[in-house]
Amino acid sequence: MTQDDAPNWDAQLAATVAAEVRRRRKELGMSAQDLADACEQIGYPVPRNVIANMESGRRTTLPLPDVMVLAEALDTNPICLLYPVGYAETAPMLPDRDPVNTWTVLSWFTGEQNTGNGDALSLYRLHQAVVESAQRATGRAQDHRRQAADARDPGERAEALRSAEQYEQRAHDDHAYLGRIRAALREDALLLPQLPLGLDSIDDSPPTVNSPEDKDK
Template identity: 45%
Template sequence: MDSFEDEEESDDVPEWTTHVMATLAAEVRRRRKERGMSAQELADACSAIGHPIPRNVIANMESGRRSVLPLVDVIVLAEALGTHPALLIYPLGHVSEVQRLPLQHPTATWDAMSWFTGESGFGLDAALVRAFRAKGRQESAAFNAWNDMRSHHDAARRATDPARREEAERDADQAIKRLKAAAASLRTTRSRIQRILGPTVSVPPGLETLTADIPDGKDSI
């Protein structure tokens, strides 16, 4: 009785490869039309990137006549469509459920994307992905602060009014503080990555080139 019930339940599970390809094909077609591109124009864009995907391959994929698409094609199609490969596989906001793995019932697309990108889960791999994302945020904050610092210093040099010069210098000091904070945070993240990967593996570079521009010359972080 139990085996019969298990068999009935498995019959309700979609065929995984068909589901994945159908989701991918529909999202490629949606994004292509959203950008006003024909299948030939998308093929031309892929060729311009350096990895030709013929128009008939794109057309057959979108119509369901092609059941397999290499990962390299997914990567290039995403670039040609101005999106990320993961969003072709898990179209957030456009598909409510996807089948994450074979023999599994569909789950929320947001949950599947969280698994795919390493946002959820446990262990060192998930910790590494989270550290990688933190690294990106910290680098972005540092570059923004660096640009602000340079801009405010330029404004201070150009200012003829003492009050405006003083204001620009204060703003520059605040930008320097943000730059130092971002560099310090990145230093912590780099240490975390080193602990995860081990002492023999290279880690992302720090922000020495940015902090070297701090006027007092004493802050190489």
């Protein structure tokens, strides 16, 4: 196949999305009309004939809003339509380049590869991870407190209380770490992610920080 015969980059992207839309649609037992109806309900129509032309290859361009709405209608993520890890071995990355491993392209697209604005992305991902850790620790501490309250055996009660205290300490450490991460975001003039209920008091006395990546809390 000559270079002129090869499909161009945007057509390759559209073909990748089309193949995954068709695969996912069939997996869900949806017809093209079902998918069009689902897009209509979301509030951004993607007509059945557009879906059919896309899946058949007659439509070689695919606007990003269409990808986003189709992903929602198919109960998946837009990135999974663009780079279907597990279903496509390779995917097109940029024009005039050979397709590369799908996971590699997905990691590049989502910023897992620390380039450019990667520092900001790393801080936001770290923030989310610590929020989730703090919430898990708090929930488990509460579970163990309830177990201690219900326990009749003194040994079981003591063990449950010890576990509760350990998780409470872990939550306390996570809260402190989260405060340092948010201080780093402020120092870099970045927008602060919204804190969930139970963690919103962290900003009442924001700490200063030199290195939020230091995990020695």
